[in-house]
Amino acid sequence: MKFSDFVATDTIRSHVKADTKEGVIREMAQSLVDAGRISAADYEGIVKAIMKREDLGSTGIGRGVAVPHTKHPSVNRLVGTVAVSQKGIDFQSLDGDPVQLFFLLVSPPDRPGDHLRALENISRQLRDDSFCRLLKAAKEPIDIQTLLEEADSHGVVS
Amino acid sequence: MATDRGESVHDIAAGLREETVSREVVVVNAQGLHARPADLLAREARKWRSRIELVNDSQRADGKSILEVLTLAAEAGTRLVVEATGPDAREALEAIGSLFERRFNEHDDEHES
Numbered sequence: 001m002k003f004s005d006f007v008a009t010d011t012i013r014s015h016v017k018a019d020t021k022e023g024v025i026r027e028m029a030q031s032l033v034d035a036g037r038i039s040a041a042d043y044e045g046i047v048k049a050i051m052k053r054e055d056l057g058s059t060g061i062g063r064g065v066a067v068p069h070t071k072h073p074s075v076n077r078l079v080g081t082v083a084v085s086q087k088g089i090d091f092q093s094l095d096g097d098p099v100q101l102f103f104l105l106v107s108p109p110d111r112p113g114d115h116l117r118a119l120e121n122i123s124r125q126l127r128d129d130s131f132c133r134l135l136k137a138a139k140e141p142i143d144i145q146t147l148l149e150e151a152d153s154h155g156v157v158s
Numbered sequence: 159m160a161t162d163r164g165e166s167v168h169d170i171a172a173g174l175r176e177e178t179v180s181r182e183v184v185v186v187n188a189q190g191l192h193a194r195p196a197d198l199l200a201r202e203a204r205k206w207r208s209r210i211e212l213v214n215d216s217q218r219a220d221g222k223s224i225l226e227v228l229t230l231a232a233e234a235g236t237r238l239v240v241e242a243t244g245p246d247a248r249e250a251l252e253a254i255g256s257l258f259e260r261r262f263n264e265h266d267d268e269h270e271s
Contacts, residue, residue, distance in 0.1 A: 056194060057197055059193055061193065061197070061224050061225060061228070062224060062225065063225070067193060094197060094200075094224065112188065112189045112190055112192070112233065112234070113190070115189075115192060116189075116190045116191070116192055116231045116232070116233055119192060119193060119231070120228055120230070120231035122228075123226070123228035123229050126225060127225055127229075
């Protein structure tokens with residue numbers, strides 16, 4: 001699975017304003033509402049479900065990356081967005097480091113395989129240090145989009 | 159012959175202590191090896207001195223790295239081979255195998271993924 005299969009390009013944020021875990025999750029979910037990827041009526045339910053999942057264990061998987069996510073019946077395909085925090089946010093991540101790169105995923109409950117393949121793609125690409133560094137240094141959403149497209153076409157995607 | 163030099167004998171002896179043991183495991187969680195089980199697996203693997211690798215048909219992943227474990231994208235029903243190499247390989251393999259058997263303490267759709 002490629003980034004372009006699940007990242008809605010008009011929802012990418014290069015400078016999140018939030019400085020808390022819940023704040024960044026809300027900001028990212030709001031970007032999905034603004035782009036019409038999830039409905040405003042589902043916003044609160046999706047945020048709460050993502051926070052509930054975080055309570056089971058942080059999705060801050062290390063290297064300054066987090067993948068907050070949930071299943072939600074309102075989506076019929078995997079919907080995701082990407083955001084960068086310039087200063088980093090305390091996410092109770094597994095290695096304790098602040099998180100700068102966020103990949104938020106909302107997937108249909110009956111498609112666990114798609115969710116796994118999105119996680120696979122994200123984790124595979126993020127093993128590349130320069131990819132991580134360039135994403136964190138992005139000045140505009142278009143820079144992030146370009147990097148994702150580059151990873152899609154040249155990266156080790158299976 | 160390598161044995162004409164003393165240090166080579168020691169090298170060979172050291173090599174013999176690096177025992178590799180392996181076993182097959184099956185991902186039985188309905189949601190597959192997603193972020194939470196991958197985290198539990200990597201945490202358990204890091205408790206051991208041995209190198210722990212997960213192998214599927216096409217790739218090997220370092221069991222101590224959640225990022226690497228996630229690149230396996232192992233869905234429910236996937237068979238993997240766990241390999242442990244090192245001084246505590248057998249105990250490590252037992253512990254990792256038990257995690258798979260216990261479904262990573264998940265009971266299908268009880269939890270969000």
